[in-house]
Amino acid sequence: MPIYKAPVEDYKFLTQEVFDFSTLAELQGFKEISLDLVEQVMEETAKIVENEIFPLNQSSDHEGCKYENGEVKTPKGFKEAYQKFRDGGWIGLACSPDYGGQGFPKSLGYIFEEFMDSGSLAFGMYLGLTVGAYRAIYEYGNEAVKEKFLHKMVEGEWSGTMCLTEPHCGTDLGLCKTKAIPQEDGSYDVTGTKIFITSGEHDLTSNIIHLVLAKTPDAPEGIKGISMFAVPKFTIKDDGTCGDRNGVWCVSIEDKMGIKASSTCVMNFDNAKGWLVGDLHKGMQAMFVMMNAERLSVGLQGLGLAEVSYQNAVAYAKDRLQGRSLSGVKNPDKVADPIIHHPDVRKNLLTMKAFIEGARALSCWTSLHLDVSQKHEDLRVRQDADDMVALMTPIIKAFFTDLAFDATNLGVQVLGGHGYIKEYGMEQYVRDARITQIYEGTNGIQAMDLVGRKMPEGMGRLLRQFFHPAASFIEEKQEDERLSPYLMPFVKAYSKLQQATAVTAQKGIKNPEEAGAAATDYLHLFGYTALAFMWVRIVDTVYQNYDKYPEKKSFYDTKLKTAKFFFDRMLPKTSSHFSSIMSGAGSMMAFDTEEF
């Protein structure tokens, strides 16, 4: 049976030493947030995930969701677990107290999410989608709509969904055909078919609030004509309780590679009563609020899956005896040595570890900016932080999930044949991780978002939110000899990123296909460079605190070694991404369609 222990120790290091989460208390509404409180929440989160959710992960994958007559049955144990999360107020952890939420910072919410994603990605999505829908309504809905929906969503009595994709369009939402006809009472009649709707139907809550993108009859063509509507499964009476069944039905669920315990639904809307969320024809705006938050969450999903795969791969590698260590017998009393002594097994494990810990740091750094972007009193500071989050969102979504997918595969590889069979649970992490590269905008779309939108915006205004702190750090630390084995390779990668940025931006203006051709390599180059920045900051923190906390010596030493591995063995990938970018679009655009 797989094991899992939430990485509280690593998060304590990040929130207390590398980034100072006590600064959260300076933000509006977070006066009460202290490092002690952060730690306490983490430990509670760890407990509920380890004890209530993780034990269901394998059985629920095996069982999957069952569809019958428009209804979806979730796997055994999910109802009880959902109730516990609801009772504990976990769904509203980072939601506004105005609607019953606990009002914790989002940065804390993302830590909770990583643990949940390790525990059971499929289960976590039933909670996560509600929070995503909450955010869109909270930001864009009028008071009446907020009052109607948010209390019960935050409390977990009702859940939420995002209904974007249609059979003929996913990425290109301008092609959306779902119609919304205004009614006399101010509501809308929504009709159309949506596919790939996560949690579109299930048996965990008494109502489900669908946020649906649709077009009103007079809407402009394309993406500018899209509006967002909240369409509940059961209509809502004036007293706020559920009324009649609304005209929205799940007609089937998908049989998928993974996340089998999460229902992925085809939803038919047939004159379903809905309420406008936000302004007419401004649905994409509201959708992007939800989407951007979800994209960070998806990055965290990758991280969570890589972490649980890593823990199990390590446990197996310490236990499994095969062959002898190349540097001499390590286990003289046994017939063979544990495979963790073999260099190639170490390489696999350390590739996972160095990614996970670097990514976790980047996630903390970004989510701290997210809180600042929403709660700092100074507009200018908020704007800068918002730019940083906007820049990092596609990187965290795509780079984390690409590397996480590879990491879960390395986890399988460590177990060999035992990794391929269901019994050990390792192949499930691969199947579950695979979707994270696809949903909420494929990773190719993330790369296009980075080079096509984030890079040019405000003449590189967003880019400065990474380049400036990185440059300052380099300048400040360049004389620090202890740092130099880490700083030097970082500087090289950083300068490659700068060059690639200049070239891609310049070429992209004349020919957008040049930007498109560079996009994925550029995103990975950026991702590795950003991880390198995190690792060098971690090393810097370690050296600053080394003598201060002598009891942490072994923890610190391991961080230094992991950093070294990252710079030796992973950062070199920046060279190949750089060359690939520099080769330009020619070799891929030269093909006629028939030549494929």
Next chain:
Amino acid sequence: MPIYKAPVEDYKFLTQEVFDFSTLAELQGFKEISLDLVEQVMEETAKIVENEIFPLNQSSDHEGCKYENGEVKTPKGFKEAYQKFRDGGWIGLACSPDYGGQGFPKSLGYIFEEFMDSGSLAFGMYLGLTVGAYRAIYEYGNEAVKEKFLHKMVEGEWSGTMCLTEPHCGTDLGLCKTKAIPQEDGSYDVTGTKIFITSGEHDLTSNIIHLVLAKTPDAPEGIKGISMFAVPKFTIKDDGTCGDRNGVWCVSIEDKMGIKASSTCVMNFDNAKGWLVGDLHKGMQAMFVMMNAERLSVGLQGLGLAEVSYQNAVAYAKDRLQGRSLSGVKNPDKVADPIIHHPDVRKNLLTMKAFIEGARALSCWTSLHLDVSQKHEDLRVRQDADDMVALMTPIIKAFFTDLAFDATNLGVQVLGGHGYIKEYGMEQYVRDARITQIYEGTNGIQAMDLVGRKMPEGMGRLLRQFFHPAASFIEEKQEDERLSPYLMPFVKAYSKLQQATAVTAQKGIKNPEEAGAAATDYLHLFGYTALAFMWVRIVDTVYQNYDKYPEKKSFYDTKLKTAKFFFDRMLPKTSSHFSSIMSGAGSMMAFDTEEF
């Protein structure tokens, strides 16, 4: 529904233009082999795979194998399909006419295998394992054993297996506990448990011949004490027909990530009657004959899965309309352009294509050497060819399957959400491909075989079989200006490979962990360089034949473009592998076990 058309055109180019398969006729026993015959066999193979097997691939994955009371039921349609393959003599395609085989060259057998692997990897394994077992018995068995088993195996009346792995040992076969006690009649009593036995039990044949590694009571410790035994499911009477049920039973089958239609069995041997194959305590030798042939086959499995995934990804990308081409509307009558116009989609497709076609060339080059190694009249020529095959075997096994796994994932990515659901068949290729990186020795083991065994052997004697032809080619072609855009990057990669070889070999002598730490990166560096050699040879062939066959202009042009893409976008990976190798073992060996 997925589509598949066997790549006969590409194989015609390879066998007729790049490598001259008519030279096969100069080998012993292949007098009749002409290019026409090769083409004819390919076309027949294509037909049977496209029509009889490929249509079963998806349904058989869905259905899987069923275990009940020691018996295994294969999915619907497999029995009928097996009968057709048997009737057509396909199983014995490359087996000796002495035992009823068709006596075709192995290089032709491998083409057949690629098609089969695209058609249905799981089905193909029922045939493939028989051929593997045939090879071991054919090479090492005495006349009596060969007579007893081979006729019916070649004919397909009986099938074969390889029983190596035990619960506590896979890679480290020296730990094998299965016992074989000699009996008065010259047979052996075999007792033990074997796991992960492909085709260990099924309903396609009237008998199953298990080749079992076991130790006799007086056997030396470890790997030197292993012998190989042929243990049939039903004992064999003196007249060659099946007798009583032997003491070998399938006690369960594995629930796996993929290849669900292939039975993976736990086999109990309980005083089962077996016959020695080869000399006592020389089981590893016989096992390696079987294993090496299988390793090439596994590489081909990767290739076959990448090919079928590619074909379906291309079909989808030409059909699916989303967004507009960045260089202007391509499809003015429709609401959007096909996604094949988007650079990132092209990058995914071309990464698949350039791998597939380069790998196919490397496979042809190697399998031609395999035939020469067995059938050339000159011992010296045979030895050289054998060295070449031995060198390429771990590369083809591991590099092909690593890149093929990535390719099948790119295929999924092109389809987005539709790639993740079972309906389109794309995720099955990923799940099926995943095992190829694991079985017949994990890819980490292949890398160790390359640096630890193949590299040092005879002071680099094996390496010369790649380095010499590559160096001659470079010298011969260095003045050819048309070739230069391809030859130059190849030369750079080649010199990196030479450097890495020297460093790894030298460091590895002093400290084997250095070789172990470099192994996987070195194998990939070698793999990319070998593909580059293939691509530059393809380009050379194209330029030589360009004016000769004007009707092939568009085929040739596409080859040149694909080569360009390979050199621009894929070969740069050699840089990062090179840096990674050069960083040495330090950063991964520095960790204590507790630090993971």
